[in-house]
Amino acid sequence: MPTTQVSIVLTFTHEDQAWIRRNDVRVPRFWDGHATQPLRGDVLRIGGRQFEVTARVWENDTQGPRLRLYLSSSHADSDTNFQGLG
Numbered sequence: 804m805p806t807t808q809v810s811i812v813l814t815f816t817h818e819d820q821a822w823i824r825r826n827d828v829r830v831p832r833f834w835d836g837h838a839t840q841p842l843r844g845d846v847l848r849i850g851g852r853q854f855e856v857t858a859r860v861w862e863n864d865t866q867g868p869r870l871r872l873y874l875s876s877s878h879a880d881s882d883t884n885f886q887g888l889g
Contacts (some may be wrong), residue, residue, distance in 0.1 A: 811841065812870045819854070819877050826850060841872055862871035 826848035845856045858873040
């Protein structure tokens with residue numbers, strides 16, 4: 804039985820979508836080729852800003868399964884709080 808490739812779609816707030824377009828930020832395909840799927844609470848660094856996975860929604864259509872990740876509003880590097888490290 805062939806394995807189905809899961810498509811992972813990142814969903815940004817309207818403000819963050821505008822920031823990505825204005826600054827011509829490339830959003831990498833973080834999970835391509837990885838067996839582990841993202842979890843709620845995972846943190847992504849994109850274009851110097853930090854996003855947290857706040858929700859996961861499974862969808863299915865004619866193209867196959869899709870995991871939609873809803874991300875928090877971005878925080879710039881200077882806004883990042885690294886509590887509990889060290």
